[in-house]
Amino acid sequence: MGRAFTLMLPTFLKDSRIQIKAATDPNVQACEQFEKDFGVKASLSLEEMCANALVDAVYIASPHQLHAEHVQVAARFGKHVWVEKPMAITIDECLQMIEVCRHAQVQLMVGHSHAFDLPVLKTRELIRSKRYGQVKMVTAINFTDFLYRPRRAEELITRLGGGVVFSQGAHQVDVVRMLCGGDVCGVSANAVSWDPKRGSEGAYNALLKFHSGAQASLTYSGYAHFDSNLWMDGVGELGAEDSIFNPAQTRHRLRGIEDAGQEAQLKSARNYGGSQWNNVQAQSSPIQHQHFGPLVVSCEGADLRPTPKGIFIDSDHGHEFMEIDAPLIPRQEVVDEFYAAVVNGQALSHDGAWALGTLEVCLAILKSSETQSTIHQLSHQTELQI
Numbered sequence: 457m458g459r460a461f462t463l464m465l466p467t468f469l470k471d472s473r474i475q476i477k478a479a480t481d482p483n484v485q486a487c488e489q490f491e492k493d494f495g496v497k498a499s500l501s502l503e504e505m506c507a508n509a510l511v512d513a514v515y516i517a518s519p520h521q522l523h524a525e526h527v528q529v530a531a532r533f534g535k536h537v538w539v540e541k542p543m544a545i546t547i548d549e550c551l552q553m554i555e556v557c558r559h560a561q562v563q564l565m566v567g568h569s570h571a572f573d574l575p576v577l578k579t580r581e582l583i584r585s586k587r588y589g590q591v592k593m594v595t596a597i598n599f600t601d602f603l604y605r606p607r608r609a610e611e612l613i614t615r616l617g618g619g620v621v622f623s624q625g626a627h628q629v630d631v632v633r634m635l636c637g638g639d640v641c642g643v644s645a646n647a648v649s650w651d652p653k654r655g656s657e658g659a660y661n662a663l664l665k666f667h668s669g670a671q672a673s674l675t676y677s678g679y680a681h682f683d684s685n686l687w688m689d690g691v692g693e694l695g696a697e698d699s700i701f702n703p704a705q706t707r708h709r710l711r712g713i714e715d716a717g718q719e720a721q722l723k724s725a726r727n728y729g730g731s732q733w734n735n736v737q738a739q740s741s742p743i744q745h746q747h748f749g750p751l752v753v754s755c756e757g758a759d760l761r762p763t764p765k766g767i768f769i770d771s772d773h774g775h776e777f778m779e780i781d782a783p784l785i786p787r788q789e790v791v792d793e794f795y796a797a798v799v800n801g802q803a804l805s806h807d808g809a810w811a812l813g814t815l816e817v818c819l820a821i822l823k824s825s826e827t828q829s830t831i832h833q834l835s836h837q838t839e840l841q842i
């Protein structure tokens with residue numbers, strides 16, 4: 457019931473396909489808030505929650521390094537699993553998660569990632585229509601204040617799953633794999649750390665080559681003073697309008713924080729049930745579609761540019777805008793996919809095998825940067841029809 461839960465809460469509250477029946481968190485305040493809000497039990501033990509027969513599926517949003525263990529517990533209790541990105545922090549953990557879910561015959565979906573955003577899915581449909589020829593190149597950019605938001609200690613230690621590659625690369629890689637065919641065959645990258653006070657890498661540039669012949673360049677900075685939401689009509693990652701961060705304010709919030717424990721407490725205070733938790737946030741609707749920064753998809757016959765309100769299409773025939781209706785429920789696409797799998801037995805796009813491929817690319821970004829070489833050894837990529 458941390459930050460990710462607060463971001464999913466508007467979806468859970470608005471989508472009638474979801475009924476909240478139980479929760480677990482070691483944070484007592486979060487449990488108390490939950491029992492007050494939902495009138496059902498919040499437990500301090502995952503096993504106790506999973507033993508609840510009313511629970512069909514579990515949304516797991518614990519820290520990355522706990523995903524593998526928590527997914528396996530839920531699956532062994534026969535619950536379908538929806539786990540946050542990144543799937544885990546090692547390939548072995550992902551393989552175990554897939555195997556345990558397969559054996560338990562439960563669904564395993566990894567998300568939310570911004571590859572679920574409707575403008576990305578509609579761009580994929582345009583690519584698949586072949587109206588504009590083959591996709592050749594994708595350019596993805598995002599400038600954020602990620603590194604200066606309050607963090608748990610391990611979120612700033614790369615070997616423990618911290619840094620922007622695991623947390624943010626998981627979105628960006630997922631988006632470009634969805635658009636270029638999924639099957640990455642080469643990764644060349646530089647991840648950089650330029651603020652010694654924030655430990656992990658905070659920015660990267662990566663070039664991905666795909667078996668489909670397409671390539672994608674990914675630029676991410678979590679050190680930004682410039683907010684690239686300005687290039688998305690001022691719409692923030694979560695779909696809110698006029699959502700431009702103030703770099704001085706973000707950094708100022710950390711002033712006076714003396715150690716990692718105090719910073720983790722600040723993060724927790726802003727989460728569900730914490731002293732700075734704002735319940736109104738959970739009730740309010742985003743106005744536009746969510747996104748992960750500016751994106752240009754260059755096809756042989758057109759450049760496609762998904763935005764929170766629709767897709768700009770610049771082709772030989774001129775300039776068009778394909779409007780997309782504003783969302784009624786934020787992140788509804790994620791529930792659509794999970795519900796179709798759990799209730800109707802449809803195949804997931806964002807299943808364990810897919811997310812393992814995304815994690816493999818994130819690990820390759822770190823390895824390429826460390827070894828200053830191009831990584832070609834990728835053995836967990838999945839091909840997607842484009």
Ligand SMILES: NC(=O)c1ccc[n+]([C@@H]2O[C@H](COP(=O)([O-])OP(=O)(O)OC[C@H]3O[C@@H](n4cnc5c(N)ncnc54)[C@H](O)[C@@H]3O)[C@@H](O)[C@H]2O)c1
Pocket residue numbers: 457458459460461463480481482483486502517518519520522540541542567568569608623723727
């Ligand atoms: N998709 C998104 O937009 C998005 C956004 C934020 C975070 N996330 C992901 O969600 C996960 C959590 O990140 P966060 O920023 O919410 O962290 P957080 O620290 O805000 O929340 C983590 C929560 O897990 C709880 N927790 C710790 N140990 C636990 C245990 N043993 N059992 C049950 N709960 C436990 C903590 O008490 C806390 O409430 C990460 O994997 C992150 O990548 C996804």
